[in-house]
Amino acid sequence: MDKLSAMKTFVRVVEAGSFTAVADEMRSTQSAISKQVAALEKELGTKLLIRTTRSLSLSEEGTRYFEQARRLVGEINEAESDLRQGEGQLSGWLRVAASVGFGRLKLMPLVSTFMNTHPGVKIDLRLNDGFIDLVEQGIDVSVRIGDLPDSGLIARRIGTSQRMLLAHRDYSKTLPKGLNVPMNPEDLSSHNCIVYTELATRNLWTFEAVAGASEPTGTRKTLRVGGRLQTNSSEVIRYAVSTGMGIGYSPTWLFESELASGEVIRVMPGWQSPPAPIHMVSPPERKHSAKVKAFVEHVASALVTNRD
Numbered sequence: 001m002d003k004l005s006a007m008k009t010f011v012r013v014v015e016a017g018s019f020t021a022v023a024d025e026m027r028s029t030q031s032a033i034s035k036q037v038a039a040l041e042k043e044l045g046t047k048l049l050i051r052t053t054r055s056l057s058l059s060e061e062g063t064r065y066f067e068q069a070r071r072l073v074g075e076i077n078e079a080e081s082d083l084r085q086g087e088g089q090l091s092g093w094l095r096v097a098a099s100v101g102f103g104r105l106k107l108m109p110l111v112s113t114f115m116n117t118h119p120g121v122k123i124d125l126r127l128n129d130g131f132i133d134l135v136e137q138g139i140d141v142s143v144r145i146g147d148l149p150d151s152g153l154i155a156r157r158i159g160t161s162q163r164m165l166l167a168h169r170d171y172s173k174t175l176p177k178g179l180n181v182p183m184n185p186e187d188l189s190s191h192n193c194i195v196y197t198e199l200a201t202r203n204l205w206t207f208e209a210v211a212g213a214s215e216p217t218g219t220r221k222t223l224r225v226g227g228r229l230q231t232n233s234s235e236v237i238r239y240a241v242s243t244g245m246g247i248g249y250s251p252t253w254l255f256e257s258e259l260a261s262g263e264v265i266r267v268m269p270g271w272q273s274p275p276a277p278i279h280m281v282s283p284p285e286r287k288h289s290a291k292v293k294a295f296v297e298h299v300a301s302a303l304v305t306n307r308d
Contacts, residue, residue: 006040009033010048011070015124015138017056023123030136070138071285084290091120094291097134097142099198101234103127103255107143107299114298121291129198129232134283141292143299145251146200153281158300161251165274169265181266182247184214191245196228196237197235203230205249208272211268221271225249250274278303 012022013033041048048062058066077092098107103125111123125245126139128134128213134142134153145161165182167283172181182188185207195203203226226247231237234254241248242258247267258264282289 001036001039001043002285004041006036008063008071008073009036009187010040011066011073013037013049013056014058014062014066015070018142019056044086050259067136073140074140075285076267082161089120090118090291090294092291093122094295095124095126095138095140096295097126097128097132097139099129099138099143099145099234101129101238102128102143102145103252104235105256106303110299110302112304118291118294122243127187129234139283140286140289141280141295144278144279144281148277148279148281152286154284155281156296156300157277157279158296159303160275160277161253161278162275163246164252165267165271166250166252166255166264167247167267168242169262171244171247171265171267174244181260183225183270184268185223186280187268188223188225188247191225192229193225193227194237194240194246194248195225195227196234196249197230198231198234205272207268210270210272220274231302235295239262251276 009026010021013019016022018038019030019033022028023033024139026033037049044065046061046065047059047096048065050057050059050062085302096107096111104127108125111125115121115123125291132139144155148155167181173182179190180187183189183242185205188205193203193205203224204222205225206220206222209215209217210273211217213219229236229240231240234250235248238254239246240246241250241255242264253260255264259266280299282296286292
């Protein structure tokens with residue numbers, strides 16, 4: 001048995017969640033893939049995978065072995081990729097994570113151009129609005145918006161994200177008689193605010209006075225808002241604001257097309273949120289990865305070039 005080959009197969013089966021998918025990927029058969037994993041289990045003297053007719057899961061021993069095997073396989077693949085880079089090539093899997101909205105609207109076009117530039121690279125793009133552990137999930141590089149905790153991750157700042165109050169252009173027509181579109185933060189107490197629960201501050205919204213505000217520029221106010229809808233999905237926020245369900249406190253890049261068409265408008269323009277940094281972050285062990293470095297540079301250059 002080629003132990004390294006079997007280890008690589010085992011890692012891919014766990015990642016893909018399917019023997020069939022890996023067989024197709026490796027242009028092999030499901031039986032051959034299953035035999036490789038079985039041979040590895042026999043060599044190790046323990047059951048790594050629990051198989052049923054409908055599911056595939058790791059045993060307790062398999063969970064421990066998988067984390068070590070994935071790290072080792074990644075290091076070997078990276079070493080091979082670095083050698084190929086000397087010939088002008090990058091290759092192998094690159095696992096990238098981002099929030100759903102940013103990933104779909106901003107990152108996916110850059111993933112496409114990166115893959116065109118580096119045809120040997122395969123991308124595993126994972127979009128999730130919740131927090132994910134990069135080491136636990138085997139992520140090579142992730143986009144994170146907001147201040148970073150002191151987590152030991154390798155980070156590069158690539159831009160900023162600006163949140164604004166946004167609503168459908170006809171929002172004012174839906175308001176009860178006597179209620180006007182908000183002009184100052186305190187006015188929001190009478191409005192239906194759509195709360196994004198993945199924001200660290202949730203329904204505590206902070207604003208800073210800019211030109212046109214009724215108070216001196218730089219004045220900051222934080223207030224607790226409420227409404228009939230809250231969600232952990234940026235896509236739900238986008239739908240709710242665009243269909244007139246209330247006022248959203250969202251990054252402008254999430255509504256670029258709607259703002260450009262006039263379907264969505266900025267509310268309370270004399271006040272804006274403090275800008276949030278955008279970082280590309282990686283686990284420390286990926287610091288010297290040629291693929292990670294190339295991808296981060298590709299994304300950073302594009303965002304700077306296309307900056308508003």
